[in-house]
Amino acid sequence: MTVALTEDEVDKKVVDGDGTDVGTVAEVRHGTAHVSADEETVERMQARLPQGGTDGNTYAVHDESVAEITDDRIVLDART
Secondary structure, three states, X not given: OOOXXXXXXXXXXXXXXXXXXXXXXXXXXXXXXXXXXXXXXXXXXXXXXOOOEOOOOEEEEEHHHEEEEOOOEEEEOOOO
Protein backbone atom coordinates (compact mmCIF):
# COMPACT_ATOMS: atom_id res chain seq x y z
CA MET A 1 0.00 0.00 0.00
CA THR A 2 1.30 3.44 -0.91
CA VAL A 3 0.80 6.30 1.51
CA ALA A 4 0.73 9.97 0.59
CA LEU A 5 3.22 12.26 2.28
CA THR A 6 1.80 15.70 3.02
CA GLU A 7 2.79 18.80 4.98
CA ASP A 8 1.01 17.23 7.97
CA GLU A 9 4.10 15.03 8.41
CA VAL A 10 6.43 17.96 9.27
CA ASP A 11 8.04 17.47 12.71
CA LYS A 12 7.11 13.77 12.89
CA LYS A 13 9.76 11.24 13.90
CA VAL A 14 10.95 8.87 11.21
CA VAL A 15 11.80 5.33 12.27
CA ASP A 16 13.12 2.37 10.32
CA GLY A 17 11.42 -1.03 10.17
CA ASP A 18 13.03 -2.00 13.49
CA GLY A 19 11.72 1.12 15.25
CA THR A 20 15.11 2.86 15.36
CA ASP A 21 14.86 6.65 15.19
CA VAL A 22 16.37 7.87 11.90
CA GLY A 23 15.39 11.54 11.97
CA THR A 24 12.61 14.10 11.91
CA VAL A 25 10.67 15.43 8.93
CA ALA A 26 11.91 18.96 8.28
CA GLU A 27 9.66 19.65 5.29
CA VAL A 28 7.57 17.98 2.61
CA ARG A 29 7.88 19.14 -0.99
CA HIS A 30 6.04 17.60 -3.92
CA GLY A 31 5.20 14.44 -1.96
CA THR A 32 8.78 13.93 -0.74
CA ALA A 33 9.68 14.19 2.94
CA HIS A 34 13.04 15.80 3.66
CA VAL A 35 14.29 14.26 6.90
CA SER A 36 16.91 15.89 9.11
CA ALA A 37 19.24 13.78 11.22
CA ASP A 38 22.81 13.64 12.44
CA GLU A 39 25.46 13.41 9.73
CA GLU A 40 26.13 9.69 10.18
CA THR A 41 22.43 8.80 9.93
CA VAL A 42 21.97 11.02 6.87
CA GLU A 43 24.87 9.31 5.09
CA ARG A 44 23.57 5.85 5.98
CA MET A 45 20.02 6.66 4.86
CA GLN A 46 21.16 8.32 1.63
CA ALA A 47 22.91 5.05 0.77
CA ARG A 48 19.89 2.89 1.74
CA LEU A 49 17.12 4.84 0.06
CA PRO A 50 16.82 4.69 -3.72
CA GLN A 51 16.01 8.40 -3.97
CA GLY A 52 19.30 9.46 -2.36
CA GLY A 53 19.62 12.73 -0.50
CA THR A 54 19.10 16.41 -0.87
CA ASP A 55 22.03 17.91 1.03
CA GLY A 56 24.40 17.24 3.91
CA ASN A 57 21.76 17.73 6.60
CA THR A 58 18.78 15.86 5.16
CA TYR A 59 17.82 12.84 3.13
CA ALA A 60 14.76 12.32 0.95
CA VAL A 61 11.95 9.85 1.61
CA HIS A 62 9.39 9.17 -1.11
CA ASP A 63 6.03 7.62 -0.40
CA GLU A 64 7.05 4.21 -1.78
CA SER A 65 9.60 3.92 1.05
CA VAL A 66 6.95 4.39 3.76
CA ALA A 67 5.17 1.46 5.39
CA GLU A 68 2.93 3.45 7.73
CA ILE A 69 2.13 6.97 8.90
CA THR A 70 0.72 7.44 12.42
CA ASP A 71 -0.18 10.54 14.38
CA ASP A 72 3.38 11.01 15.60
CA ARG A 73 5.73 9.06 13.32
CA ILE A 74 6.53 7.71 9.89
CA VAL A 75 7.63 4.08 9.69
CA LEU A 76 9.88 3.20 6.78
CA ASP A 77 9.32 0.03 4.83
CA ALA A 78 11.38 -2.81 6.32
CA ARG A 79 12.98 -3.45 2.91
CA THR A 80 14.40 0.08 2.92
